[in-house]
Amino acid sequence: MKREFTCIVCPNSCELVAEIEGKEIKSIEGALCKRGDEYVVQEIKDPKRTIATSVKVIDGEIPLASVRTTKPIPKDKIFEVMEEIKKVKVQAPVQINQVIIENVLNLGSDIIITKSVGIQKCIERVNKEVVAS
Amino acid sequence: MNIIKKDAVILGGGPAGLAAALKLKEKGIDNIIILEREKKTGGILRQCIHDGFGIVRFKEALSGPEYADRFVQEVQRQNIEVQTEATVIGLTNDKIVTAATKEGLKKYQAKVVILTMGCRERTRGAISIPGTRPAGVYTAGVAQSYINLKNIMIGKKVVILGSGDIGLIMARRLTLEGAEVLAVIEKQPYPSGLPRNIEQCLNDYNIPLYLSHTVTNIQGKERLESVTVSKVDEKGQAIEGTEKEYNCDTLILSVGLIPENELSLQAGVELHPRTKGPIVDENLQTNVEGIYAAGNVLHVHDLVDFVSIEGEKLAESAAKYIKGEKGYESIIPVTTDHTINNVVPQKISGEQDVEISLRVSKPSKDGQIIMQQGNKVIMMKKFKKLNPAEMIHIKLKKEEIQSKEEIKVVVG
Numbered sequence: 001m002k003r004e005f006t007c008i009v010c011p012n013s014c015e016l017v018a019e020i021e022g023k024e025i026k027s028i029e030g031a032l033c034k035r036g037d038e039y040v041v042q043e044i045k046d047p048k049r050t051i052a053t054s055v056k057v058i059d060g061e062i063p064l065a066s067v068r069t070t071k072p073i074p075k076d077k078i079f080e081v082m083e084e085i086k087k088v089k090v091q092a093p094v095q096i097n098q099v100i101i102e103n104v105l106n107l108g109s110d111i112i113i114t115k116s117v118g119i120q121k122c123i124e125r126v127n128k129e130v131v132a133s
Numbered sequence: 134m135n136i137i138k139k140d141a142v143i144l145g146g147g148p149a150g151l152a153a154a155l156k157l158k159e160k161g162i163d164n165i166i167i168l169e170r171e172k173k174t175g176g177i178l179r180q181c182i183h184d185g186f187g188i189v190r191f192k193e194a195l196s197g198p199e200y201a202d203r204f205v206q207e208v209q210r211q212n213i214e215v216q217t218e219a220t221v222i223g224l225t226n227d228k229i230v231t232a233a234t235k236e237g238l239k240k241y242q243a244k245v246v247i248l249t250m251g252c253r254e255r256t257r258g259a260i261s262i263p264g265t266r267p268a269g270v271y272t273a274g275v276a277q278s279y280i281n282l283k284n285i286m287i288g289k290k291v292v293i294l295g296s297g298d299i300g301l302i303m304a305r306r307l308t309l310e311g312a313e314v315l316a317v318i319e320k321q322p323y324p325s326g327l328p329r330n331i332e333q334c335l336n337d338y339n340i341p342l343y344l345s346h347t348v349t350n351i352q353g354k355e356r357l358e359s360v361t362v363s364k365v366d367e368k369g370q371a372i373e374g375t376e377k378e379y380n381c382d383t384l385i386l387s388v389g390l391i392p393e394n395e396l397s398l399q400a401g402v403e404l405h406p407r408t409k410g411p412i413v414d415e416n417l418q419t420n421v422e423g424i425y426a427a428g429n430v431l432h433v434h435d436l437v438d439f440v441s442i443e444g445e446k447l448a449e450s451a452a453k454y455i456k457g458e459k460g461y462e463s464i465i466p467v468t469t470d471h472t473i474n475n476v477v478p479q480k481i482s483g484e485q486d487v488e489i490s491l492r493v494s495k496p497s498k499d500g501q502i503i504m505q506q507g508n509k510v511i512m513m514k515k516f517k518k519l520n521p522a523e524m525i526h527i528k529l530k531k532e533e534i535q536s537k538e539e540i541k542v543v544v545g
Contacts, residue, residue, distance in 0.1 A: 006328045006329060006331070006332040007329065008329040008332050008333045009329075010188050010329075011185075011188065011189070011327060011329065011435065011436055011523070013327055013328035013329040013332075013520075013523075015328070015518070030517075049333065049337065050184055050194065051309065052182045052183045052184050052196055053182070053306075053309060053310075054182060054281060054284075056284070062282060062283075063283065063284040064281065064282065064283075064284050066182035066196060066198055066281065068182075068184055068196050075337065078309070079309075082309055096198075096199060096202055114182065114195075114196040114198050114199045115179070115182070115196075115198035115199075115202070116202070
């Protein structure tokens with residue numbers, strides 16, 4: 001059986017064709033580099049993706065800090081991992097590379113901060129509180 | 134008003150501007166300033182939180198903020214002057230830059246001005262969608278900024294018009310945040326975004342993509358209530374009787390980017406009708422001597438890695454100009470026909486190797502890019518596939534250039 005893939009590893013977006021018999025991969029054609037072949041093998045056996053989202057920052061100069069997985073996670077766990085990330089709130093300041101969830105759901109990937117967020121300046125906070133009250 | 138003298142004034146602190154500043158510094162040019170409109174440098178990368186940036190340059194899949202941070206940190210370490218919350222309101226052809234800042238108006242006399250203002254999104258007005266004018270119609274970049282920077286969710290049931298990369302990425306982002314993306318509608322018979330984004334942003338989440346379709350009406354009083362989608366013929370005209378209603382509260386437009394060149398025009402910089410960016414020579418210098426351009430202000434890129442590389446290339450030539458070295462004169466025009474959407478640079482000297490960047494006008498398989506002078510083919514490169522979504526970079530060697538005659542770049 002022939003199955004077609006679009007490799008998502010790099011911007012080349014190689015179009016790959018794999019010849020599959022049962023669970024065995026007979027051949028993979030079309031990749032410009034070996035990462036394409038690895039991608040197809042992964043995609044057939046256990047498709048994985050990276051995800052990026054954000055978490056709330058308390059007292060931050062902006063309300064969100066972006067985060068991402070350090071390694072790809074199984075595709076069917078994406079929404080479960082999103083739920084785990086949504087539970088997290090961090091206290092400003094946060095730094096790039098700071099781990100906020102270690103080994104999320106035992107999937108072998110950490111969730112790290114991808115944007116440093118400083119503390120909201122005192123005066124701005126007071127102003128906001130005054131307006132709010 | 135006191136006029137501050139600078140070797141280089143850089144308009145915009147995004148990836149092109151930051152890379153240009155660092156390269157100038159490396160080349161021994163110290164008297165530089167970056168003028169940035171926002172509170173922080175980093176440009177649009179600040180809101181592009183998805184990963185995949187830097188694969189070419191750093192061999193890593195970074196998020197936008199991480200990619201930007203590498204340059205932002207280095208600019209700080211190198212003590213390069215940055216003025217944020219500075220809106221440039223004036224640029225003259227003798228390189229006087231006027232900026233509105235918190236401390237009032239500032240005027241700079243630059244030896245070189247570096248244009249790195251990026252691009253802006255096409256809006257509903259630009260594509261003239263009929264219908265009412267309710268809330269709930271956003272461009273993809275604005276939606277991205279609301280969700281990723283301001284923590285504002287923009288809607289629950291979404292239709293996306295246009296299959297540009299930002300639109301595709303927002304389809305995935307909205308799905309992850311719990312919204313339902315009903316469909317992505319594309320007027321062309323092929324997608325505008327990169328195939329890898331069709332795969333990982335739409336196919337992964339079972340979001341349908343309708344090619345040769347467009348939005349032909351918008352309904353809703355206060356908030357968007359529904360959109361009408363129709364099939365289009367080869368000329369892009371809606372076909373009557375093919376209308377389909379989508380009940381949705383949000384329409385996202387991802388219908389193209391336009392280089393942001395209002396300031397360039399003020400200085401008399403000539404723009405190219407196809408790229409909508411300045412016409413440049415191989416040094417990335419515009420028709421106004423000492424004014425250079427790189428990044429999305431010059432032509433819209435697919436990858437930020439090449440924006441940075443372009444910024445650096447610009448800075449190498451600009452540094453020479455500042456030091457008073459005279460470069461080669463670019464007298465060979467580089468032109469195209471209908472098979473190529475645009476080509477940069479539009480003129481070269483023929484005295485050194487150059488890199489030509491281009492986009493083809495429609496997708497094809499096993500095609501080739503041909504460069505010819507008169508009837509002679511001077512360069513030919515084969516490609517397994519050609520896709521308008523991808524920018525192609527081709528090196529043209531000095532020895533390959535035969536004469537001072539015009540070079541025509543075509544798909545053969």
